[in-house]
Amino acid sequence: MPLFPVYDEKPYRLSGVVYGALLNQPSALEQIGAAAHEPPHKAPPKGPVLYMKPRNTLVPDGQAVLIPESEEAMRVGATIGLVIGRAACRVAAGQALDYVSGLLLVADLTVPHDTFYRPSVRFVARDRSCLLGGKITTDLDPDALTIDVGVEGRLAQQVSMQDLVRPAARLLAEVTDFMTLSVGDVLLMGARIDGPLVRRGQVFSLAADGMQTLEGTTQ
Numbered sequence: 001m002p003l004f005p006v007y008d009e010k011p012y013r014l015s016g017v018v019y020g021a022l023l024n025q026p027s028a029l030e031q032i033g034a035a036a037h038e039p040p041h042k043a044p045p046k047g048p049v050l051y052m053k054p055r056n057t058l059v060p061d062g063q064a065v066l067i068p069e070s071e072e073a074m075r076v077g078a079t080i081g082l083v084i085g086r087a088a089c090r091v092a093a094g095q096a097l098d099y100v101s102g103l104l105l106v107a108d109l110t111v112p113h114d115t116f117y118r119p120s121v122r123f124v125a126r127d128r129s130c131l132l133g134g135k136i137t138t139d140l141d142p143d144a145l146t147i148d149v150g151v152e153g154r155l156a157q158q159v160s161m162q163d164l165v166r167p168a169a170r171l172l173a174e175v176t177d178f179m180t181l182s183v184g185d186v187l188l189m190g191a192r193i194d195g196p197l198v199r200r201g202q203v204f205s206l207a208a209d210g211m212q213t214l215e216g217t218t219q
Contacts (some may be wrong), residue, residue, distance in 0.1 A: 005060040005132045015184035018081070018130065019055040019175070020108060024165050024190025048166060048174050053108065053188075057130040061214040065109050065128055065198075073199045074129070074218065077191030078147045078159045078206050079107035082168060083136055084187065089180040093173040099181075102171070103142055103204045105133035105214040108191055109198070135212040142168040144187065149196055150205040156196035161189060216218070 006013055022028070023045060067074055085101025109129040142161055149157040163169075166174060168189060172181075181187060198204050198218050206214040 002118045005058070005134075007136050013184060014132075014186060015182055016055040016058065017182070017184070018106075018132075018186045018188065019181075020051050020079070020188035021166070021171055021175075021190040022049040022051055022070060024048070025159075025192045026163055026165060028190075028193045047178075048171060050175065052105045053130045056127050058112060059136050060126045061105075061107070061129055061131045061216060063128055063131060064217045064219045065131070066126070067179065067218055068111065068126065070216050071111055073112065073197040074109040074126075075112050075197055076149055076151075076156075076193060076195045076204055077110060077193075078149045078157070079103070079106050079108060079188045079191040080142050080145055080147070080161055080168075080208075081106040081132065081186040081188050082142065082172060084181045084185045087180060087182055088172065090171055091176050093169045096169040096172040096176075097142075100142075100168070102136035102138045103140055103145075103211070104136055104186060105147065105208060105211050106186070106188055107131040107189060107204070107206050107214055107216055109216075112197065128219060131214060131216045133206075133212060133214045138212045139184070140210050145208045145211075148205075150207070151196050151198055152202055152204075155202075157194075158193070159192055159195075164190060 081104035083102045088099040145161045147159040
């Protein structure tokens with residue numbers, strides 16, 4: 001099993017639990033369009049829609065992502081991970097960021113698919129498909145960050161955290177209204193569903209001001 005990331009900063013060891021927020025980018029809801037009102041959903045979500053990244057998916061940046069033999073490419077979902085510094089249960093939005101010890105750049109690679117409400121595990125839980133940045137960064141506003149996604153040294157996409165459906169504090173407050181987040185858990189703020197594709201043998205990167213660049217390869 002790949003080596004799980006360990007950091008010098010608090011919390012010194014992540015819990016291995018990573019949750020991601022689906023449909024938190026406005027572009028995701030726009031792309032779904034009328035389908036959000038059709039069965040089985042019948043309406044856009046009224047609260048956060050979460051998915052989980054199993055521990056087998058989590059690796060430090062710089063690792064190689066194995067593209068399944070049945071696929072030609074993987075989609076890069078660039079986002080910010082909120083690292084939980086103390087147990088968070090039913091926290092108020094005004095105090096929510098006090099429970100965050102730092103931020104991580106995260107590249108959440110998935111098999112291209114169009115099932116955005118409840119994606120199949122085989123799409124989102126491939127081995128070594130979630131790369132966590134090499135440094136937990138503090139003293140940055142997660143809602144003000146923009147991530148530059150590079151593929152083969154060229155800018156492929158810019159992902160803004162400034163216009164999310166649920167900004168960091170609101171997302172954390174609404175998630176902890178129905179579940180507890182523990183020390184070392186990571187909550188991903190949400191990636192665009194139209195992230196760039198990477199094929200075998202390609203190099204990709206994520207960069208944001210004030211954060212250590214994340215890099216990965218595919219094979």
